[in-house]
Amino acid sequence: MKTNRHVWSYYIMLAPPILLVLMYEVLPLLGLVIAFQDFIPGKGVSGSAFIGWDNFTYMFQLPESSQIFFNTIFIAISKIIMNLIVPLGFALMLNEVVQVTLKRWIQTIVYLPHFMSWVILAGVMVNLLSTDGIVNSLLAGIGLDPIFFLGSNTWFPVVIIGSDVWKEFGFNAVIYLAALTAINPSLYEAARIDGASKLQQLRYVTLPGIAPTIILLACLGIGKIMNAGFEQIFNLYNPSVYASGDIIDTYVYRIGLTQHQYGLATAVGTLKSVVGFILVVVSWKLADKWANYRIF
Amino acid sequence: MFNKQQRFGEKAAYMLLVAFLIIITIVCLAPIWHMVALSFSDKSAAAAGLVSFIPVGFTLTPYEYILQDHRFFQSFWVSIQRVLLGGAINFVMTVLAAYPLSKETSEFPARNKLMWIFIFTMMFNGGLIPWYMTVKLTGIMDTMWALVLPTAVPVFNVVLLMNFFRAIPKEIGEAAKMDGAGSFVTLWRVYIPMATAAIATVTLFSIVNHWNAFFDGMILINDQTRQPLQTYIRSLVITPMLSEMSSEDLGALLELSERTFNAAKIVITMIPVLLVYPFLQKYFVTGITLGSVKE
Numbered sequence: 001m002k003t004n005r006h007v008w009s010y011y012i013m014l015a016p017p018i019l020l021v022l023m024y025e026v027l028p029l030l031g032l033v034i035a036f037q038d039f040i041p042g043k044g045v046s047g048s049a050f051i052g053w054d055n056f057t058y059m060f061q062l063p064e065s066s067q068i069f070f071n072t073i074f075i076a077i078s079k080i081i082m083n084l085i086v087p088l089g090f091a092l093m094l095n096e097v098v099q100v101t102l103k104r105w106i107q108t109i110v111y112l113p114h115f116m117s118w119v120i121l122a123g124v125m126v127n128l129l130s131t132d133g134i135v136n137s138l139l140a141g142i143g144l145d146p147i148f149f150l151g152s153n154t155w156f157p158v159v160i161i162g163s164d165v166w167k168e169f170g171f172n173a174v175i176y177l178a179a180l181t182a183i184n185p186s187l188y189e190a191a192r193i194d195g196a197s198k199l200q201q202l203r204y205v206t207l208p209g210i211a212p213t214i215i216l217l218a219c220l221g222i223g224k225i226m227n228a229g230f231e232q233i234f235n236l237y238n239p240s241v242y243a244s245g246d247i248i249d250t251y252v253y254r255i256g257l258t259q260h261q262y263g264l265a266t267a268v269g270t271l272k273s274v275v276g277f278i279l280v281v282v283s284w285k286l287a288d289k290w291a292n293y294r295i296f
Numbered sequence: 297m298f299n300k301q302q303r304f305g306e307k308a309a310y311m312l313l314v315a316f317l318i319i320i321t322i323v324c325l326a327p328i329w330h331m332v333a334l335s336f337s338d339k340s341a342a343a344a345g346l347v348s349f350i351p352v353g354f355t356l357t358p359y360e361y362i363l364q365d366h367r368f369f370q371s372f373w374v375s376i377q378r379v380l381l382g383g384a385i386n387f388v389m390t391v392l393a394a395y396p397l398s399k400e401t402s403e404f405p406a407r408n409k410l411m412w413i414f415i416f417t418m419m420f421n422g423g424l425i426p427w428y429m430t431v432k433l434t435g436i437m438d439t440m441w442a443l444v445l446p447t448a449v450p451v452f453n454v455v456l457l458m459n460f461f462r463a464i465p466k467e468i469g470e471a472a473k474m475d476g477a478g479s480f481v482t483l484w485r486v487y488i489p490m491a492t493a494a495i496a497t498v499t500l501f502s503i504v505n506h507w508n509a510f511f512d513g514m515i516l517i518n519d520q521t522r523q524p525l526q527t528y529i530r531s532l533v534i535t536p537m538l539s540e541m542s543s544e545d546l547g548a549l550l551e552l553s554e555r556t557f558n559a560a561k562i563v564i565t566m567i568p569v570l571l572v573y574p575f576l577q578k579y580f581v582t583g584i585t586l587g588s589v590k591e
Contacts, residue, residue, distance in 0.1 A: 017449045021413060031422055096310070097314060119565075
C-alpha cells in the first residue's frame with residue numbers, strides 16, 4: 001500500500017518531462033514520413049503525395065551528395081582523432097607541473113574557449129584570419145604571401161579542425177587529468193626505486209594507468225562520426241568553401257529551410273540519423289565491452 | 297641515485313615543459329585578447345591592422361556607440377529572460393526526471409521502460425526538418441516558449457544527475473520515508489541538498505547553453521526584436537561576412553569602420569559567461585567525472 005503511493009508519485013514527477021520529450025523528441029519522428037513524400041507545406045503531411053524512395057534516389061544522383069558525406073566524415077574523424085591526442089598530450093604535460101598556482105592559472109585559461117559560443121568564436125576567428133587580420137600581418141612580416149584562410153578549400157578544413165581543437169582541448173583534458181590523479185602514487189615510487197627514468201615512468205606506469213580512459217573516449221568517439229560540428233561550420237563557411245566545408249547538417253539547413261525542398265532535406269537528414277543511430281549503438285557496445293562502461 | 301648531470305638534465309627538461317605550457321596558454325588566450333584590444337582601439341588604427349594585443353589610440357567610442365544601439369539591448373534582455381526561464385525549466389525537469397529514474401525496478405517497476413524513452417532520444421532524432429515542423433505545429437513560434445520548451449529536458453543532464461542520486465545510500469531516503477515523508481518531500485529535503493554540487497553543475501551547464509544558443513533564435517523567431525543576443529551578433533558579424541565572401545571582393549571581410557564596434561559587441565556578449573565562469577570552474581570537474589559514478 002505504502003510502496004504503491006510512492007510509485008504513483010514517481011509517475012506524477014515523470015509526467016512533465018516525459019510529456020515534453022514526447023512532444024519535441026518523439027513526435028518529430030512521425031515527421032520522418034516527409035522523406036518519402038513530395039512534401040508541400042500548404043498541404044501538410046496528410047495531404048502530400050507519397051513518392052516512395054524517390055527523394056533518396058534523387059539525393060544520390062545529386063553531384064554534391066558524395067562530397068557532402070565525404071566532408072562530414074572527414075572533418076568529424078579528424079576532429080575525433082585530434083581531440084583524443086592533443087588533450088592527452090596536454091594533460092600529460094600539465095600533470096608534471098608542481099607549482100599549484102601556475103597549474104590552476106593554465107587550467108583557468110585553456111578551459112575558457114569551451115564555454116564561448118561558436119558565434120563569438122567565429123567572430124573572433126574572422127577578425128584573426130581575414131586577409132587584413134593579424135595572422136596575415138604576421139605572415140607578411142616574415143615575407144609570406146597572405147593566405148585567405150576562410151575562402152580557400154585547402155585551408156578551410158584545417159581552420160575548422162584547428163579551431164575545434166583550440167576550443168575543446170583544455171576541457172577534454174579534464175577527463176584525462178582525473179584519470180591521472182587516480183593512478184596510485186606508490187607505483188611511481190616503486191618505479192623510481194627501480195631506477196626508471198621519467199620517460200620510462202610514462203611508458204610503464206602512466207600510459208597503462210590511463211589506457212582504459214583513452215579506449216573509452218575512442219569508443220565513444222565512433223558515435224560522433226556523422227557530427228562534424230554544425231554550429232561551428234555554419235558560422236564560418238561560405239559559398240567559396242562549399243567544396244571542402246559543406247556538411248550534411250549545413251546542407252539540410254540550406255535545402256530545407258532556405259530552399260524549401262523539405263522532402264529531399266528530410267531524406268538526407270533521415271539517412272544521417274539512421275547511420276548515426278547505428279554508430280552510437282556500436283560505440284556504446286564497444287565502450288561496454290572494452291572499457292566496461294555503461295552510460296546508463 | 298642520480299648524479300649531478302642527470303639531475304640538471306631533468307631540471308632543464310622541466311623548465312622547457314613549463315615554458316611550453318605557458319606558450320600554449322598564451323596562444324590559447326591570444327585570439328580573445330586581440331578582440332578585447334581591438335574593441336578599445338581607434339577605428340583607423342584597427343583598419344590599418346596596427347592593433348595586436350594592446351589597444352592603439354585607446355577609446356571608449358565603440359562602447360558608447362553600443363549604448364545607443366537599441367537592438368543590442370533588446371536582444372540582451374531577451375537572452376537574460378531566456379536564461380532565467382530556460383534555466384529554471386531545465387532545473388525542474390532534470391530533477392523531476394532524475395529522481396524517479398534513480399530508483400530500482402523493485403521499487404519502481406516501470407523504471408526501465410520509461411528510461412528507454414530518454415535513452416532513445418539520445419540515440420536517434422528526427423533531424424532538423426521534422427523538428428522544425430513540430431515546433432511550428434505546437435504554435436509557439438515567435439514566442440519565448442520556442443526558446444525554452446523544445447530544450448526543456450536536457451537528457452544528458454538527467455543521466456548525470458540520476459547516476460549521482462544512485463550513489464546516495466538508499467538508507468537515507470528510506471529513513472525519510474519511515475518518518476512519513478512523501479516522495480516530493482524526500483526529493484526536496486534529502487536528495488536535492490545532498491546533490492548540490494551535481495545540480496549546480498548541470499544547471500550552470502544549461503544556463504551557459506541557453507546563453508550561447510543562436511540557431512533556434514534564428515529559425516524559430518522571425519521577429520527581430522525578439523531574437524536573443526547570439527542570434528543578433530550572428531546577423532551583425534557573420535552574415536555580412538558570408539555575403540561579402542561570396543562577392544568578388546574577397547579581401548575586405550568586414551566594413552572596416554565597423555570592426556571595432558563589432559569587437560566591442562562580441563566582448564560584451566562574452567561578459568556574462570565570464571561572470572559565471574568562476575562558479576562553473578568550481579563545479580564542472582565534479583560534473584564531468586560524475587558520468588563515471590556507477591550504481
